[in-house]
Amino acid sequence: MRSIFLVFAKEFLENxxxxxxxxxxxxxGPVLGPIMLAALxxxxxxxxxxxxxxxxxxxxxxxxxxxxxxxxxxxxxxTITPVELDEVQARRAVRExxxxxxxRVPEHFATRFANAAPAPLQLFVDASDRFGGFKEAERVRxxxxxxxxxLGQTRLLVRGVDPLLLAPxxxxxxxxxxxxxxxxxxxxxxxxxxxxxxxxxxMYLAIDSTAGERERGSLEALLTMPxxxxxxxxxxxxATSAYMLIAVSLTVAACTVTLQFIRLEEFGMSxxxxxxxxxxxxxxxxPLILFGASLMTVVASFTRSFREAQSYxxxxxxxxxxxxxxxxxxxxxPTAWLYMVPSLSQHFLLTQVLRGETPSILNVxxxxxxxxxxxxxxxxxxxxxxxxxxxxG
Amino acid sequence: MIRVSDxxxxxxxxEAVAAVSFTAENGEITGLLGPNGAGKSxxxxxxxxxxxxxxxRILIDDVDIAKDPIEARRRIGVLxxxxxxxxxxxxxxxxxxxxxLHGMSRPQTDRRCDELQSLxxxxxxxxxxxxxxxxxxxLKTALARALVHAPKNLILDEPTNGLDVMAVRALRExxxxxxxxxxxxxxxxxxxxxxxxxxxxxxxxxxxxxxxxGTIEELRAQSAEPNLEDAFVKLIGSAExxx
Numbered sequence: 248m249r250s251i252f253l254v255f256a257k258e259f260l261e262n263x264x265x266x267x268x269x270x271x272x273x274x275x276g277p278v279l280g281p282i283m284l285a286a287l288x289x290x291x292x293x294x295x296x297x298x299x300x301x302x303x304x305x306x307x308x309x310x311x312x313x314x315x316x317x318x319x320x321x322x323x324x325x326t327i328t329p330v331e332l333d334e335v336q337a338r339r340a341v342r343e344x345x346x347x348x349x350x351r352v353p354e355h356f357a358t359r360f361a362n363a364a365p366a367p368l369q370l371f372v373d374a375s376d377r378f379g380g381f382k383e384a385e386r387v388r389x390x391x392x393x394x395x396x397x398l399g400q401t402r403l404l405v406r407g408v409d410p411l412l413l414a415p416x417x418x419x420x421x422x423x424x425x426x427x428x429x430x431x432x433x434x435x436x437x438x439x440x441x442x443x444x445x446x447x448x449x450m451y452l453a454i455d456s457t458a459g460e461r462e463r464g465s466l467e468a469l470l471t472m473p474x475x476x477x478x479x480x481x482x483x484x485x486a487t488s489a490y491m492l493i494a495v496s497l498t499v500a501a502c503t504v505t506l507q508f509i510r511l512e513e514f515g516m517s518x519x520x521x522x523x524x525x526x527x528x529x530x531x532x533x534p535l536i537l538f539g540a541s542l543m544t545v546v547a548s549f550t551r552s553f554r555e556a557q558s559y560x561x562x563x564x565x566x567x568x569x570x571x572x573x574x575x576x577x578x579x580x581p582t583a584w585l586y587m588v589p590s591l592s593q594h595f596l597l598t599q600v601l602r603g604e605t606p607s608i609l610n611v612x613x614x615x616x617x618x619x620x621x622x623x624x625x626x627x628x629x630x631x632x633x634x635x636x637x638x639x640g
Numbered sequence: 641m642i643r644v645s646d647x648x649x650x651x652x653x654x655e656a657v658a659a660v661s662f663t664a665e666n667g668e669i670t671g672l673l674g675p676n677g678a679g680k681s682x683x684x685x686x687x688x689x690x691x692x693x694x695x696x697r698i699l700i701d702d703v704d705i706a707k708d709p710i711e712a713r714r715r716i717g718v719l720x721x722x723x724x725x726x727x728x729x730x731x732x733x734x735x736x737x738x739x740x741l742h743g744m745s746r747p748q749t750d751r752r753c754d755e756l757q758s759l760x761x762x763x764x765x766x767x768x769x770x771x772x773x774x775x776x777x778x779l780k781t782a783l784a785r786a787l788v789h790a791p792k793n794l795i796l797d798e799p800t801n802g803l804d805v806m807a808v809r810a811l812r813e814x815x816x817x818x819x820x821x822x823x824x825x826x827x828x829x830x831x832x833x834x835x836x837x838x839x840x841x842x843x844x845x846x847x848x849x850x851x852x853x854g855t856i857e858e859l860r861a862q863s864a865e866p867n868l869e870d871a872f873v874k875l876i877g878s879a880e881x882x883x
Contacts, residue, residue: 257729467690471716639690
């Protein structure tokens, strides 16, 4: 047992001096986590439509034919820039993003309007410019259509017809989402990030202590030491686990601190990530650490070189994280047997904690015991692999 | 003392070692001489308990390696063919790691490191990280690592490969000194002059079999060739019917 600790201590200290391990364990997750959170928020808020009332400018061809309409737009914080463009030029101007969108008022607009005939307006927009011109055009269209509806209702009233006749059905959507459930996407990404950062944290050590050790020729000498070979690999797996624990703790801590500065409630969302839930998250995820460390060690043991191990582990890392990426698409609801799937069960527990719910003790126990058991089996397999002669390469 | 009898080892279809028996005595340097691919490394790896023999017996100071590999490993120091170091550790830390794995205490280890530092003239590299060491510096560190638990028996697999003249000289002097103090030294080489210069006894291996063994003089007499190179070629050739 003492020798397992000795191997652990040496691997742990040696890798403190390895820039790759440090980058992966101590920098990657803790830095990338908060950045991704911030980027996500940016995207969800810009989609949220809060910018509707920001002042914008609109290029208009033929504004002189509809001065009243222009006045209406100006009153909605839309500044009119009169331009002189024919139809072809207008198309090109929008496509080349010279103008976000162009409104064209035809010459006969006023005449048709006065005769109560449908008065046409052309709105040039590049629909592929989703967050730029398209959004602005939608806003202009909204203003114009509301105006059109009001005008239509007035015309009916003037002719003695109740405008309500035009609205035989009224649909009222009732939003039952809570701030926490509106943050579902964020939660999914957050738990994905935590598990990914955890695996990244141990990847280089898993490679270095197996394929790396063989490649640089120190393995043979190590195997002549008077201790069972499996002890060597147990020590290495423990060191890998330690780095993964550090990586996951730092990532969760960094995300927790970041979220204190972002007031999610303003965006209609809430994520329960305080010191207590941060601790719970690390606690619930940690049974997965042994699983990940042993899995990466086993795979790296089969490879011939550092490079080969790197490309294989790149794939291995994506295996436990794949279900998380697809979970929304698959629409999985947590059932008892899904709590037996490592990484998936941790994801469920994590999102529950982040939503401010308390996971059931039973589910926590199922998740931890299954992950730990598989982890121990994999560690044993790694030990067996080291007893084989083929490990010398 | 290392005693090997009827050692056999096959990899898949290839018989790497077919019948190897010899004894390496204390206070002597025994050389395993043979062309590349003769089975020298496989033999040494079996003695170092890195590989398991298919058949035969290996005794290290009367400890049967098959029955008690852990105890056998305590009694040998191994300088393997690829003696890689941990690049992020200093020479001293590299040596210390092996010392603690041998169960040595901290004061014991420190004392031993100081001894090895003077024995191998490592003053300038002891506290430098192994990354960027020259071939000779790497060898010294690996040798110190193999000797850290003061084993009675020392196994070296092609130790002079890639070394410059000065490093080879230093190694030769060290091995002679260890012989003086009663160690059993077994090393492999395909360079005949090296073996002739250093060894008390030579075991000539070809195609996984011992084709001759004895002192240099005995080998010369056995082959009836005064020139050692001719003797070597004749011994290997006559056994296998090539030449």
